[in-house]
Amino acid sequence: MGLPGLSPPLPGAPTARPGARAWIALAILCFVYVLNFLDRQLLSILAKPIQDELGVTDGQLGLIGGLYFALFYCILAIPVGWLADRTNRVKVLAFACGLWSAATAACGMASNYPQLVLARMAVGVGEAGGVPPSYAIISDYFPPGMRGTALSLFNLGPPIGQALGVAFGASIAAAYSWRLAFVWIGAVGVVTAVVVWFGVREPRKGGLDAAPVQPAPDVPAPGFWVTFRGFFANPVLRGMALACGATQFVTYAILNFTVLLLMREKGMTLEEVAIWYALLVGLGIGIGMFVSGRLIDRMARRSKTAYAYLPAIGLALAMPLFAAFVWAGSWQLALVFLFLPTGLNYFYLSPAVTLVQEEVRPDQRVLSGALLLLVMNLIGLGFGPTYLGLASDFFRASHPDNSLQMAFYTLLPFYALAIAMFLGLARTIRRQESSVTP
Incomplete structure (x- = not known):
């Protein structure tokens, strides 16, 4: 099932197997994604010393890590995705990696809050060209039936x-x-960035579908607005993007302020953060990403409703444990409660990316991936950290010693909202499957 008004994507060839070049490319792209996210999260990890030196409030931290960054990151991903679908995706990715890395170095040279804001905005400009091209490159290195696993490894x-x-x-x-x-x-x-430019080969678009796509010379690639309108006219793609946005509202709020909560209100030191919280994040999210990718490759063969039910189940299991993490009086007990939610919170990402990449034509994959990221990151990354930082500032007058803890409690209704949206998406997918069943 493709975008409305377009020919549907052809089913994949189940016997296709990726070679060594595909796995090398996947490893390089995964490392780029490591740097992408590392650059993005350094601000939240180093929030306490930055606050101490530059006098930044929780609300200002939320804005710089959320809305200010997301405006450039999300909106510029659309023209970058359109360009990458029509040019060399690897070269676009390499240029973007170089740009956001230079901007990250500039963050370390900021002497005041406005300079830090400008540097973070520049990071957002560069990172706009990071993930969507990678999704499409991987989808053309790995065949259907293996894309969920490959994308989960990338994730x-x-x-x-x-x-x-x-x-x-x-x-x-x-x-x-x-x-x-x-x-x-x-x-x-x-x-x-230099390694990507010279070390990754651009794969043929649609080359691993059942019949590789060979567009006729007189048939142009789908235009920007054709893909844009088609994406948002498709109730499954639209519903997935919105449900992921509600989820990321929670996950990005948590990521941007957990270190500050652990240090300021639960007594953790930077040295302890460097060991114990690093292990929790690496193992927790990593296991969640990989397990969800493997599960979706197996479960989606029976019904596409798995793309919605799997994230809903993960969030439902995570919600009470997250509440216990916020309640815990010591950082040691807090980390015990946080481990499982850290993985379960990310049961949505591999299913979402896999669904979008398999729903659209090969020459629409970068732009469609960018549209997915536009919705979920503009909602989640743009407003999640911004909301939580402002909520902490709001509670500071009445709860000066635990304003962040009170703000974290207010994320629980957003958990419930995301679960409800994924369950609604499952009903939409079920109706769509029933309508095409003979």
């Missing part, structure tokens, strides 16, 4: 990046300064 980038960011960033900040962490990570990213 290990965020937990690895978060874990390395916590371990590396906190250690460098504790031993030297928070500024040096930004500069070093930025330098690694610039070198990686």
Whole structure:
């Protein structure tokens, strides 16, 4: 089933098997995603020393890590996705990696809040060209039936990046300064951009579908507005994007303020964050990403409703444990309760990406992936951290010692909203499957 008004994608060839080049490309793209997420999360990991030096409030941290960043990251992903669908996706990715890495280094040189805002906005500009091209490249290196697993391996980038960011960033900040962490990570990213440019080959678009797509010379590729309208006219794609946005409202709020909560209100030190929270994030999110990818490859063969039910189940199991994490009086007990929700919260990502990549034509995959990210990141990344930071500032007058804890409790209704939206999406998919059943 493709976008309305377009020919549906052809079924994949189940006997196709990726070669060594595909796995090497996947490893390189995953490392780029590690850097992408590491750069993005350094701000939240180093929030305490940044606040101490620059005098930044929780609300300002929420804005710089949320809305200010997301406006550039989400909106620019659309024209970048349109460009990548029509040019060389690997070169677009390499250029983007170099740009966001240079901007990350600039964050370490900021001497005040406005300069830090500008540098973070530049990071958002570069990162707009990171994930959507990677989704499409992987989908043309791996056949249907293996894409869920491949994309789940790629999606290990965020937990690895978060874990390395916590371990590396906190250690460098504790031993030297928070500024040096930004500069070093930025330098690694610039070198990686060169590796992507020369080390990853652009795969043929649609080459691993059942019959590789060979567009007729007189038939142009689908235009920007054709793909845009088609994506939002498809109730399954639209519903998936909105449900993921509601989920990311919770997950990005948690990611951006957990370290600050653990340090300021639960007594954790930077050195302890560098070890224990890094391990929790790396293992928790990593297991959640991989397990959900494997499960969706198996479950979706029976019914596409698995793309919605699997995230709903994950969030329902995570919700009470998250409440216990917020309640816990010590950081040790808090981490015990946080481990499972850290993985279960990410049961949505691999199903969402896999569904979108298999629902559209090969020459629409980058732009469609960018549209998915536009909706879910603009809602989640743009407003989740912004909301939580402002909520903490609101509670500071009445709860000066635990304003962040009170703000974290207010995320529970958003958990319930995301679960309800995924259950509604499952009903939409079921109706759509019934309508095409003879």
